[in-house]
Amino acid sequence: MNTPTHHSVTPNVQDFLALEPFVKAKIICGWSGKHNLIKAIFKPEAFNNDHLNKELIPKDSLVTLFLQDVPSNLDELLPTLLEHSLAGVFLIGNYIPALPSTLINSANEKKLPIISLDSDLVSVDFSRYLDLICKLKENDTFIDIVKNSYYELFLQKSKTELLDHLEKLVNNPILVFNKAWQPVNWNLEHAEIFAGQDQKKIVGQIIRKTKATRINLKQDKLTSFHNSVTVNKENYDYMIVPLIFKTQLFGHLIALETKTEFSDLDIVLLKQGALVILQELISAKKIEDVEKKYQGEFIYDLLHFNFESEAELRSRGKLWGLDLSLPHHLLVLKLMSTDSKYHNSDLVDGLKAIVNETISSKGSKPVVAEIHDTLAIIFPVEELEGNHKIKKNISDLAKLIQGKFQKEFAKTSVAIGIGKYYKSITDLGKSFQEAKTALELSRFLERDQHITCFEDLGIIRLLANISYQQLEDYYKEYLTALIDYDLKNKTNFEETLQIYFQKNGDINDTAEKLFLHPNTLRYRLKKIEEITNSDLQKLEDQINLSIACKIAKMSSQP
Amino acid sequence: MDLSKCIGCHGCEFACKNENQLPGDFRHRRVLSLKKNENVFGFLSLACNHCANPECMRVCPKRCFSKRKDGIVVHNPANCNNCQTCVSACPFNAPQTNPYTKKVSKCNLCTDRIQKGLEPFCVSACISKALKVINLSGPLSSKYHETIPDFPSVKLTKPSLRFVLPKKPRCSWRQT
Numbered sequence: 001m002n003t004p005t006h007h008s009v010t011p012n013v014q015d016f017l018a019l020e021p022f023v024k025a026k027i028i029c030g031w032s033g034k035h036n037l038i039k040a041i042f043k044p045e046a047f048n049n050d051h052l053n054k055e056l057i058p059k060d061s062l063v064t065l066f067l068q069d070v071p072s073n074l075d076e077l078l079p080t081l082l083e084h085s086l087a088g089v090f091l092i093g094n095y096i097p098a099l100p101s102t103l104i105n106s107a108n109e110k111k112l113p114i115i116s117l118d119s120d121l122v123s124v125d126f127s128r129y130l131d132l133i134c135k136l137k138e139n140d141t142f143i144d145i146v147k148n149s150y151y152e153l154f155l156q157k158s159k160t161e162l163l164d165h166l167e168k169l170v171n172n173p174i175l176v177f178n179k180a181w182q183p184v185n186w187n188l189e190h191a192e193i194f195a196g197q198d199q200k201k202i203v204g205q206i207i208r209k210t211k212a213t214r215i216n217l218k219q220d221k222l223t224s225f226h227n228s229v230t231v232n233k234e235n236y237d238y239m240i241v242p243l244i245f246k247t248q249l250f251g252h253l254i255a256l257e258t259k260t261e262f263s264d265l266d267i268v269l270l271k272q273g274a275l276v277i278l279q280e281l282i283s284a285k286k287i288e289d290v291e292k293k294y295q296g297e298f299i300y301d302l303l304h305f306n307f308e309s310e311a312e313l314r315s316r317g318k319l320w321g322l323d324l325s326l327p328h329h330l331l332v333l334k335l336m337s338t339d340s341k342y343h344n345s346d347l348v349d350g351l352k353a354i355v356n357e358t359i360s361s362k363g364s365k366p367v368v369a370e371i372h373d374t375l376a377i378i379f380p381v382e383e384l385e386g387n388h389k390i391k392k393n394i395s396d397l398a399k400l401i402q403g404k405f406q407k408e409f410a411k412t413s414v415a416i417g418i419g420k421y422y423k424s425i426t427d428l429g430k431s432f433q434e435a436k437t438a439l440e441l442s443r444f445l446e447r448d449q450h451i452t453c454f455e456d457l458g459i460i461r462l463l464a465n466i467s468y469q470q471l472e473d474y475y476k477e478y479l480t481a482l483i484d485y486d487l488k489n490k491t492n493f494e495e496t497l498q499i500y501f502q503k504n505g506d507i508n509d510t511a512e513k514l515f516l517h518p519n520t521l522r523y524r525l526k527k528i529e530e531i532t533n534s535d536l537q538k539l540e541d542q543i544n545l546s547i548a549c550k551i552a553k554m555s556s557q558p
Numbered sequence: 559m560d561l562s563k564c565i566g567c568h569g570c571e572f573a574c575k576n577e578n579q580l581p582g583d584f585r586h587r588r589v590l591s592l593k594k595n596e597n598v599f600g601f602l603s604l605a606c607n608h609c610a611n612p613e614c615m616r617v618c619p620k621r622c623f624s625k626r627k628d629g630i631v632v633h634n635p636a637n638c639n640n641c642q643t644c645v646s647a648c649p650f651n652a653p654q655t656n657p658y659t660k661k662v663s664k665c666n667l668c669t670d671r672i673q674k675g676l677e678p679f680c681v682s683a684c685i686s687k688a689l690k691v692i693n694l695s696g697p698l699s700s701k702y703h704e705t706i707p708d709f710p711s712v713k714l715t716k717p718s719l720r721f722v723l724p725k726k727p728r729c730s731w732r733q734t
Contacts, residue, residue, distance in 0.1 A: 297627070305615065305624035372610070426621065433616035437714060440611070464714040465613075465649050469707070 010037045013088045013113050014265050015133055018146045023153050023317060025117040029104040031171045032260055033111030036087040038062045041126040051457075058086045064126065067093025075100050078114075082106055088113040094120055102240035147267055154276040162280075166273040171260045174270075176243075176277055178251045178347070180353035181207050184281070202236050205229040206254060210240060227260070237262075241270055243278040250281040295320050299369035303330075303376060303432040310426050317425075317510070324425045326380040329394055332435035333375040333401075336413040336450065347409060351375065354404045358397070374439070375434060383423070389423045391453060398451045415439055415450040432475070444554050463551060470553065471551045476550035482533050493528050498553065500525065502547045505536075559603060560722040561687035561706070566591065566601035571666030573683030574605070574665070581658045586665040587680055592708075602706075602723050603689060605665035606631065606652035606678070614644035614653055614664075622662070629694070629718055630669055635661040649710035650717065667691075694718055 017025050040061040040537060046060040057063065063086055067074070069406035074097060082103070089112065096116040104446050107114050136142035154162055176184050228237045234276075243250045248449050250381055253274045255262070298316055300306070307313050310324075317324035335347055351373070353370050359366040359379050366379040398416040405414050417439030419431030434454035442452035454461075463471065482494050485534075487522060496514060500521075503509040511521040525536060534541040566589055574580070574587045587605035589597045608631045615623040620637040623644070633653065638661040644653045645662065656663040661665070668678035681689045692698075703721035706713045 300627060304626075305621050306626065429621075430616055433611055436611050437616075439713060465711060467708065467710050 007131070007138060008555050009134050009137045009309070010039065011130060011133045012037050013062065013115075014263065015137070015142070016088075016130075017115065018142075018265060019129075019133065019149055021119065022117060023045065023149045025115045026096075026112045027168050028091075028099060028107075028116055030088070030107035030112040030114055031168065033088065033113050034106070034171060034260070035112065035263065036060065036111070038087045038130065039128065057081075057084045057086070060087050062087045062090055064090045064092065064124075067091060067096065075103060078103055079106070079266075082110060082112060086112060088115060088306060091116040092119055092124075128375060142478050143268055146265065147272055148267055150427055151275060151323065152271040157276075159280050161278075162273065162276060166269065168264070169269050169295075170255055170266045172255050172257055172266075173259075174253065174255045175203065176251060176253050176281075178281070179249055180349045181211075181252075182357075184251065184284075200376075201231045202229060203232055203254070204237075206238055206240070210252070226267075237466075239267065241273055241274040243281060245278055245282055250278060250285065251555045253277060273485055279430060286438075295367070296369050296371075299367060299376065299378070300371065302378075303369075303429045305426075305429045310424065312408070313425055319382065320367070321365075323380070327383050327421075327423055328378055328425055328428060329379045329381045329390070329421055330379075330419060330428055330431045331394070332432065332439055333377065333397060334373065334417075334420075334439055336415050346411060348375070350408060351405055351414060353410065355401055358401050358404060362397070369526055371544065374436070376435075378428065381421075387421050391455070394418055395451060395453065396450040403450060414450070415442060415455065417442065417452045418451070419456055437464075440464075444550070455499050459547065460550065460554075463547070463554065468555070475548040475551040477557070478532060478534075479552060481533075482528065485531050493524060493531065494549075494552070496521070496524050497528055497545065501537075501542075505542070559719065560688045560690070561592075561724040562722060563600065563686045564589075564601040565686050565688075567685060569683045569685055570603050570680035570689055573679040577668070577679045577714060580663075581656070582669075584654065584656055584663075586663070593647060603680070604650065605666075607650055607715075607719040608667060609718060610716035613647040613649070613715055617643045617647040619643060623647050626669075628672070630667045630672070630705065632666050632669065633662060633664050635659065638662050649715060687726075692720065694720070 012035045016038055037060055042057050042061040042063045044057075044063070063072075063081055072430060074091075078089065078099070088319060089107075091114070091288070093116075096118065099114070133142065136145055154166070157165055163174060163176065178184050185230060194541070206227075209227070209229055225511045226237065226239050228235050230236075239255045239257065239262055241253040241255075243252060253270065255270055298320060302313060302317075307316075314324045335351070348370070355366060355368055355375070355377055359377070363454065364379045364381070366377050369376045369378070381393070395418065402414055402416060406412070417435035417437070419434030419438065422428065422431055436544075438452040438454045438457060441457055441464055442450060444464075445452060446461050479494065480496070482497065485493055486492060496510075499513050500510045503513060507518050507521055511518045514521065516524075529536055532545065536542060536545070566663075568589045570585050571585055571589050575585055579587060580586065587603060588603060590602045592600040592602055601639055608625075609627055610629075612625065612631045613625060615625060615631060619638060622634050622636075622638045623632070625631050640655055640661055640663075642655070645655065653662045653664040655661070663664075668676075669727060671678060677691060681691055692702075698720065699720055703723055704720065706721050706723065
């Protein structure tokens with residue numbers, strides 16, 4: 001039996017497994033008891049039930065079994081050991097047999113850790129090892145030493161093994177999110193753990209709280225923290241570690257404190273594990289950037305007619321997992337007024353995530369490409385009878401994306417341009433140019449929504465091609481008298497005329513907009529007719545004045 | 559296009575015509591006089607502006623136009639049937655019908671020379687250095703302007719053309 005010499009601290013099972021050579025030990029079951037204090041190390045001298053029953057195994061001891069000494073009926077001996085009040089059971093050997101599920105369940109219920117180490121060690125001076133741990137803890141150097149051993153341990157694991165192992169060690173569920181708060185795809189299995197309604201609410205609340213707290217912090221000042229959220233009147237503690245490299249945020253690691261309370265070692269584990277996860281995210285981002293660059297070049301060629309034939313396009317598209325034999329459509333998005341509290345790259349990443357999520361939920365896989373200062377979104381569409389149905393579907397989709405974006409990023413809006421639908425993929429470039437035109441000219445239309453279809457541009461499309469001087473000459477010819485009258489008499493007849501045409505000549509709607517009585521409006525319109533020497537009942541005069549008003553509005557905007 | 563330097567020598571026009579073996583009066587690049595009240599106060603050398611949103615590319619039913627990654631808008635005459643849609647769509651009158659080939663033709667910024675790291679012929683031939691090829695992707699000096707008075711609208715097509723405005727003439731005998 002090995003007993004640590006007198007120290008002011010008593011190590012627990014988790015401390016015991018923090019240093020070499022035991023840091024590589026595998027946890028079989030009962031890890032909720034990781035904080036069980038180890039008061040002694042016990043190595044049985046004989047292995048039979050009678051002997052184990054009679055022998056005094058000290059309370060709260062860690063029983064170590066070197067398996068080359070143990071007979072083959074281990075699964076009969078272990079239940080006997082479990083009846084004692086132990087800190088844990090440690091199996092060391094080259095071949096560790098699988099334990100029966102009844103034994104595992106029993107150990108989990110009793111919170112008794114059973115750990116194994118695949119090693120050919122035949123004996124260990126446990127007392128010296130325990131003494132070392134106690135001394136390090138007394139000197140407050142234990143955590144620093146442990147950091148290195150944990151970090152090296154995690155480096156040897158693959159992405160999914162790493163998360164599994166980290167979860168096991170911490171004994172609490174862990175999720176990794178990317179910068180746009182989406183679970184990373186090698187974590188999706190774990191994301192299913194959070195598919196239950198309560199778990200979803202908890203994670204949602206954590207994300208909202210984190211965003212609200214961090215909105216005013218610069219990225220290099222983000223640090224990990226321990227916090228709690230309340231869901232359905234219950235408090236849930238969690239640990240969040242931001243994954244940052246050279247002031248760039250790559251994502252977050254969230255660990256929920258649902259099973260066992262976080263100890264200092266758990267926090268070290270999370271931070272060291274987070275470093276390795278960060279490396280994975282950085283590598284994934286580099287690969288994604290290279291892929292995006294080449295995919296971006298393909299999309300540029302597709303949208304600017306840099307191809308020989310449709311067959312060539314289809315074969316190139318296959319390389320990117322695109323089936324270009326299906327009809328596709330396109331949206332062009334541009335960020336409008338932005339709140340300075342958001343970085344532009346965060347907004348673009350957020351927008352891409354929203355677009356991907358929205359379109360994927362409709363059963364299509366979108367391709368998103370950044371072209372100059374716009375985002376081009378290409379996605380397959382269902383071929384419907386009648387272009388107006390396709391137009392309606394696309395407009396609804398655009399409204400959905402815009403709504404989600406504005407909800408996510410308040411005080412920031414996105415303008416969306418939609419081109420005409422073309423059946424052939426070779427005409428997608430035309431749709432792209434039309435969408436850009438719609439985006440460019442949307443500010444001259446009287447719309448609040450900033451979603452513009454090329455087909456809805458109307459006469460603005462023609463006017464945009466005429467030189468400024470010609471336009472100015474035209475509108476001055478019709479409106480100079482009115483503008484001068486307004487300046488001289490401090491009236492707003494020009495505005496009245498603008499709104500009259502905006503409301504399609506409806507007296508009641510126009511009067512309501514101007515906060516006037518309809519009769520007052522009628523009088524004003526009569527006056528306008530006198531000043532401009534026109535008749536608002538004549539179609540030709542209506543057209544001329546309406547176009548002049550549109551040009552005046554275009555001229556007033558940059 | 560540096561309007562303060564152009565002397566209207568038509569050197570760029572003839573260099574282009576010569577290099578591309580253009581017949582008769584057919585030109586890709588034209589030098590225009592800038593007039594105010596019938597007085598010529600400057601010259602403007604104009605060819606295809608290789609717009610960011612080329613209307614010719616959008617309207618061509620045969621997809622004869624394409625835009626390279628360096629921004630040059632190229633016309634491939636192989637499928638061109640001279641429908642004239644691009645001719646009427648372009649606000650700058652860049653694509654025109656070649657009277658010999660009966661197909662549309664326009665400036666392609668001497669892509670062969672660009673690929674060899676050389677300047678287009680018009681730029682090399684300009685004796686006053688009024689023409690220059692610049693990179694629009696980075697930040698630009700404030701001396702460059704997107705348009706000049708009486709120039710066709712640039713809002714829609716966004717031509718890849720920038721002007722250096724002519725200097726205000728100095729009057730040495732009158733105090734201002």
